[in-house]
Amino acid sequence: MITEVGGESVEFTGERVAGAPLTWGQQSIWHSTRWLEDGDPYFNLPWVLPVHGRRDLKTVLSALGALLDRHESLRTTWEDTPRGPVQQVTGHGELRVEVVEAAEVKPRQAAATVAAELAATGFDYARELPLRCSVVCDSAGRPGALALALTHFAVDGWALDLLAAEWRALLTGRPLPAPLWHPLDQAAFEQGEGAARGARSLRYWREAMDRAPATLFGERKQEPERPRFVKVGMESAALAAAAEILAARWAVSTTSVLVAATAVLLGEMTGQRDIALQFIVGNRHDPRMRAMVGTAVQDGLFVLAIPDGHVADAARAAHASAMAAYRHAHYDPAEQRALRDEPGRPDLSAYFNDVRSFPGWPNRPRGHPAELTGRTRTFDAGAWDEVDASFFLSTGPATDTCQLYLLTDTARLSRAAAEAMLRAIETLLVTSVTRDVPLAGIGELGIYEETR
Incomplete structure (x- = not known):
């Protein structure tokens, strides 16, 4: 049971x-909010910060106030103007x-429930601070x-990691250096010297779109389900083990291993030799942006010409294409939309997003991947009537x-x-651990008939 016991002002x-x-990252989100109803919580992020040690309420509120003082993004509003x-x-x-008490569950568990409730309604971006907060106490x-x-206008995943690291220090009273870069500074940079970087990214996009197929799925159409858009999930320790082994063997990242398998299987399914996916890119290459609490996420464009040879060759080619996509994902979104709207441009409605903070899976069970496949499970993860994507793997x-x-x-x-x-992604990569799989022979693995 969770009971409200009071309220405080920070x-x-x-x-x-x-x-x-707006910064370019903020502009990307702003454009996406235009197709949402008022009050839609799509861009809300529920989040829990643990209170380490035996801290009293005054200490917790003081640390929260320090975060607000330090980071302009947490005290920013956004509005449309002429x-x-x-x-x-x-x-x-x-x-x-709000201050609430969790009587029968642990505070962190209760906090997840409270955070989901706080995030259930959209923010009034022009009038409301970009975060809502409750302190969850134990029965004592x-x-x-x-x-x-929090709203995605104020933070992305990288920013949340920055705040979490600061939170632990602020609870102990440890002094921290003042942040030197905020979204206001980023916006000024993008309007000035950063404009050249954006222009280079858009030149890359133009060239990459010239290589992309007109549409990923071609004329493939069937009677849709209701709701039309569905999400399924899989948890696979076997896939984690295989991806780590293959990344080390092929001298690429685990991200490149996963996206290569995805592209190869999409090619097998659609008959396309060129696969285009939009990446969700954090854009934290610049040291100043690495320390900024704000949102910097934009789309990158990955185009892979599936090579001849084996899955390993596709992984190495995918790694090179992924690096190009990540390097060219910082640009003026309005100019990018104008480029995409030119006549004859491809439909770019397929996405890939790796949200992990670690390059591998440090806590996965040990063992050969083939021995771990029995632990794999799949499950339904949601359904929607309308989504601005035809394929989104994350x-x-x-x-x-x-x-x-x-x-x-x-x-x-x-x-x-x-x-x-x-x-099929799991099977392809687990099989690749024990033998080189030729790209021309993927159909012989017998893993793909259900997708046809």
Whole structure:
């Protein structure tokens, strides 16, 4: 049982009060919100911060206030104006924080429930601070966790990791150096010297789109399910083990191993020799951006010409193509949309996103991949009437098993075919651990008939 026991106000003060155009990362999200209904929580992020040690409520609230003081993104609003959308940093104010008590469950477990509730309604971007917060206490009234909901306008996954690291230090009272780069600074950079970098990225996009197929699925159409868009998931320790072994053997990343298998199997299914996927790219190459709490995520374009040879050759080619996609994902979104809207440009509705913070799975069980396949499970993970993607494969954050989630348009790929696709990725890579699999012989593995 979770009971509200009170409320507190956390005051914050910043050194700068200013407005500016949106950063390119913010613009990408702003454009996507245009097709959402008011109050839609699609871009909300529920999040839990544990309270380490025996901290009292005053200490927890002080640490929260310090985060707000330090990071302009956490005290920013966004609104549309006649000259376009702008971000506005607030210099001072207060955040209302509920205090709740978890009587029969651990505070961290209760905090996950509270965070989901906080994130269940959309933010009023123009009038509301970009985070909501509750302190979750145990039955003795001692804080055990912070439950938060944040908008993606303010943070991405990288920024959450930065905040988590700072949170632990602030709870202990350890001083931290002041942040030197904020979204206002990033916006100014992109409007000035960063514009040349954006232009280089768009030249890459133009060239890559010239190589992409007109549409991934061609004329493949079937009666869609209801709801039309479905997501299936898979957890596979065998896939985690195989990907790590093959990445080391082929001198590529585990991400490249996964995307190569995905591209090869898509090629087998669709008959395409060129596979185009949009990547979700964190854009943290610049040291200044690596330390920025904000959102920097944009789309990158991966195009793989499937080579002759073996799966290993496809993985090495995929690694080179992935590096090019990651390097050219920082650009003016309006100019990118104009480029995509030119006559004859390909349909780019297929995506790949690796959300992991680690390059492998450090807590996975040991053993040969083939011995771990019995632990694999698949499951339904949701369904929607409308999604702006025909194919979206993403990893999950688990460190003990490879989590894959595949969202598909069932007019192109049925629920059963999506599950078969995930199983096929596992089978292809587990098989590749024991022998070199020729690309021309993938059909002989007998893993792909259900997707046809």
